[in-house]
Structure formats: structure tokens, C-alpha cells
Amino acid sequence: MALPSSSTLAEPSTRHHAYSRKQKSLGLLCSNFLSLYDRDDVRSIGLDDAASRLGVERRRIYDIVNVLESVGVLARKAKNQYNWKGFAAIPKALAELKEEGLSENINTIDGNDYAKVSDDEDEDDMYSNPSTGSQNDKPNTGSAKSLTKDNRREKSLALLTQNFVKLFVCSNAELISLDDAARLLLGDGHNSSLMRTKVRRLYDIANVLSSMKLIEKTHTSDTRKPAFRWLGCRGKADNVSVPNDSRKRVFGSDVTNISFKRNKVDSLFDGNSKGDPKAQNQIKYGNLGDEVERRNLEHDSRQSSKNYQFGPFGPTSVAKVGVPESNNVKRVYDWENLASTYRPQYQNEALKDLFSHYVEAWKSWYSEVSGKKSLQIS
DNA sequence: AACTCCCGCCAAGTC
DNA sequence: GACTTGGCGGGAGTT
Numbered sequence: 001m002a003l004p005s006s007s008t009l010a011e012p013s014t015r016h017h018a019y020s021r022k023q024k025s026l027g028l029l030c031s032n033f034l035s036l037y038d039r040d041d042v043r044s045i046g047l048d049d050a051a052s053r054l055g056v057e058r059r060r061i062y063d064i065v066n067v068l069e070s071v072g073v074l075a076r077k078a079k080n081q082y083n084w085k086g087f088a089a090i091p092k093a094l095a096e097l098k099e100e101g102l103s104e105n106i107n108t109i110d111g112n113d114y115a116k117v118s119d120d121e122d123e124d125d126m127y128s129n130p131s132t133g134s135q136n137d138k139p140n141t142g143s144a145k146s147l148t149k150d151n152r153r154e155k156s157l158a159l160l161t162q163n164f165v166k167l168f169v170c171s172n173a174e175l176i177s178l179d180d181a182a183r184l185l186l187g188d189g190h191n192s193s194l195m196r197t198k199v200r201r202l203y204d205i206a207n208v209l210s211s212m213k214l215i216e217k218t219h220t221s222d223t224r225k226p227a228f229r230w231l232g233c234r235g236k237a238d239n240v241s242v243p244n245d246s247r248k249r250v251f252g253s254d255v256t257n258i259s260f261k262r263n264k265v266d267s268l269f270d271g272n273s274k275g276d277p278k279a280q281n282q283i284k285y286g287n288l289g290d291e292v293e294r295r296n297l298e299h300d301s302r303q304s305s306k307n308y309q310f311g312p313f314g315p316t317s318v319a320k321v322g323v324p325e326s327n328n329v330k331r332v333y334d335w336e337n338l339a340s341t342y343r344p345q346y347q348n349e350a351l352k353d354l355f356s357h358y359v360e361a362w363k364s365w366y367s368e369v370s371g372k373k374s375l376q377i378s
Numbered sequence: 379a380a381c382t383c384c385c386g387c388c389a390a391g392t393c
Numbered sequence: 394g395a396c397t398t399g400g401c402g403g404g405a406g407t408t
Binding site: 019020021022047058059062063066079080152155156157158193196197200201 | 396397398399400401402405406407
Binding site: 021024025026057059060079149152199200203204207226 | 381382383384385386389392393
């Protein structure tokens with residue numbers, strides 16, 4: 001409730017500023033979301049609350065929440081309710097994703113086709129033979145219903161996010177081009193419209209992941225094709241970086257996501273015939289690293305913005321319900337403790353190593369961020 | 379013109 | 394049946 005009524009929604013025309021896409025970006029919205037809820041006293045988050053405080057439609061909250069959940073920052077508690085896990089949960093989630101990705105990979109022994117993606121089960125087979133499938137857990141398995149459900153799940157933003165992240169954590173790839181990612185996540189037999197859709201989603205995901213600084217958008221050095229660089233496990237070792245890439249979209253100085261609609265003409269319906277889904281749950285990461293690395297062999301390290309400000313927004317109207325500003329000061333995580341708590345039982349050295357990388361990376365990331373964080377609504 | 383990606387329709391799922 | 398989730402792709406804003 002408490003949404004501004006039509007009178008306050010200011011037609012674009014009554015305001016001096018034009019519609020700006022950037023003000024409405026998912027990345028910015030995500031940053032807003034994060035700065036709004038990343039505080040000590042937050043336990044659970046209501047979607048309606050988030051939507052109204054951030055001044056956006058609920059639909060957008062789903063987008064954010066789905067990817068945040070995929071990397072462990074949130075956990076769904078109930079309808080409309082999520083638990084805030086925080087950034088501290090990310091290393092663990094990433095480690096799990098990696099483990100999962102690697103073990104999936106083991107099932108697909110052979111493999112030199114790096115771009116191969118296999119769907120969890122062949123849908124067609126399942127339709128014809130529902131009862132023989134080796135169902136794992138779901139209570140209501142075997143029904144056509146669960147099939148469509150799985151089908152839906154296969155295409156979900158959450159799963160796509162996880163697979164996207166796995167691309168990085170399961171390989172050594174530091175940079176993956178948009179094209180490659182789409183291909184990798186889709187498999188070979190893609191039709192162009194399906195591909196386009198996937199790419200749109202990738203943009204969505206990338207925007208929220210980059211607002212968390214898990215990745216950053218760049219492009220390949222050679223082709224200048226759009227690409228994503230993984231930042232999640234970079235330690236302080238990687239000090240520097242480069243001049244800032246000013247072409248990069250910068251979130252962060254805007255205020256809210258509320259209020260300006262682009263004037264949409266009108267929607268017409270078109271009986272779309274969607275391409276048929278050939279989704280996937282499993283990807284081979286094995287050769288990915290090599291392949292991608294080869295491909296990016298010498299990516300320049302044009303890096304961008306060091307100067308990112310985490311959460312400069314002013315969540316709209318409602319503004320910090322009774323939370324004293326002093327609360328904006330972040331907690332200081334006990335990283336050592338965190339590490340030992342979360343350190344999984346890896347028998348595998350590589351994973352163990354990776355894990356400590358995460359911890360290191362997040363330590364420095366966090367201190368950097370919390371140090372300069374300015375939550376003030378300017 | 380190509381690239382990005384916001385926006386909201388509407389189907390699937392849940393309560 | 395109302396409400397919640399979220400796939401999807403048209404088409405507008407950016408580069």
C-alpha cells in the first residue's frame with residue numbers, strides 16, 4: 001500500500017527530466033535493494049515492502065531476488081518472504097556451486113565439446129514414459145505437471161544465474177564473452193530467437209551480479225565483443241587495475257527507481273510461437289577454461305571503475321523506517337571465523353584452495369566497500 | 379544499425 | 394478464484 005497515487009506520479013511531462021533508462025536499471029535497483037537491506041537488524045524481507053520502498057513493481061523484485069538467492073544472499077522463507085543471509089553467505093554458495101558444477105561435470109566423461117550443454121532429462125522421453133524416470137526427490141513426480149514445472153524451472157532466471165556463475169567458478173576463465181556464455185548455457189542447437197531471449201536474461205543477471213561486484217562488464221580485447229569478467233575470487237593480489245572505463249554504465253549516482261515511465265505506446269499481442277526449449281541443467285566446464293582462455297588469451301586488462309560506490313541511493317518515500325543512520329554502519333565480519341564455519345570438507349586441494357581465495361577476496365572486498373560506503377541520500 | 383535491457387502481459391503455481 | 398511467481402519477447406533507449 002502507500003503507493004503514491006496517480007497524482008504524485010508525475011507525468012513525465014510535468015517534470016523537467018526526461019525518462020532515463022539508467023534510473024530504472026536492474027543494477028541500480030539491486031544496489032538500492034542491497035543498501036536497503038544490508039544491515040544488522042534485517043532478518044526477513046517482504047517482497048511487497050521491498051517493492052514499495054524501492055518504488056518499483058513487484059515484478060522487478062522477483063528478478064533481483066531470484067539472482068540474489070542463487071548466490072546465497074537471500075533464502076526464500078515463505079510466500080512473499082525471504083531471509084536475508086547477507087554477503088557473508090556468498091563464499092559458501094559459490095563453493096557449493098563449484099562443487100556441484102564439477103560433479104555434474106564428472107558424469108559427462110568424454111568431452112571435448114566445450115559448448116555442450118545437456119538437459120537434465122530428455123523431455124520427450126519423459127513425456128512418453130513418465131514413470132520410469134529416475135526421479136530424485138520431488139514429492140509429486142512423474143506427472144505431466146511436474147514436467148512442466150521442471151521445464152519452467154529449467155528456464156528460470158535462478159538456474160540460469162547459477163549456471164552462469166558455474167561457468168566462472170568451475171573453470172579458470174576470468175573473462176567470458178556474452179556470446180560464449182549464451183552458447184555455453186544454451187547448447188548447440190539453438191535457434192536465434194531462443195538465443196536472443198537467453199541473452200536478454202544474461203543481461204539481467206549480469207546487471208545484478210555486477211551491482212554486487214561479483215562480475216564486471218567489459219569486452220574482449222580482440223573483438224570488442226561484450227564480455228563479463230569474474231571478480232568474485234580475485235584477491236588483493238590483483239591490486240590494481242586500470243583506468244576506468246568510462247563507457248561503462250555507472251550506477252550509483254542516481255536516486256531511485258521510482259516514477260518515470262517511458263511512454264509506452266500500446267501493447268499488442270502477437271500469437272507468438274516460442275521456440276521449443278532445449279534447456280539444460282548441466283554443462284561441461286571441463287574444457288571451458290582452456291577454450292575460453294585460449295580465446296581470451298590476451299585480453300587486455302582494461303578494467304573499470306574502482307570507484308564504485310555501493311549504495312548511494314535513496315530508497316524512495318518510505319526511507320529507513322525508524323532506523324537511525326548510525327545503523328548504516330556495517331558490521332565487521334569475522335572472516336576467520338566465517339571461514340572455519342563454512343569451510344567444507346573438501347578432500348580436494350583445488351577446492352580448498354579456491355575456498356580460501358574466496359575468503360580472502362571477500363575480506364578485502366568487504367573492507368573496501370564498507371569503508372567507503374555512503375548510504376546517504378544525497 | 380546493433381546492442382542493451384526495461385516493461386508488463388499473461389501463464390503457471392500456490393494458497 | 395484470487396493472488397503470487399516469473400518466463401518471455403516487444404520495442405524503446407543507448408552507443
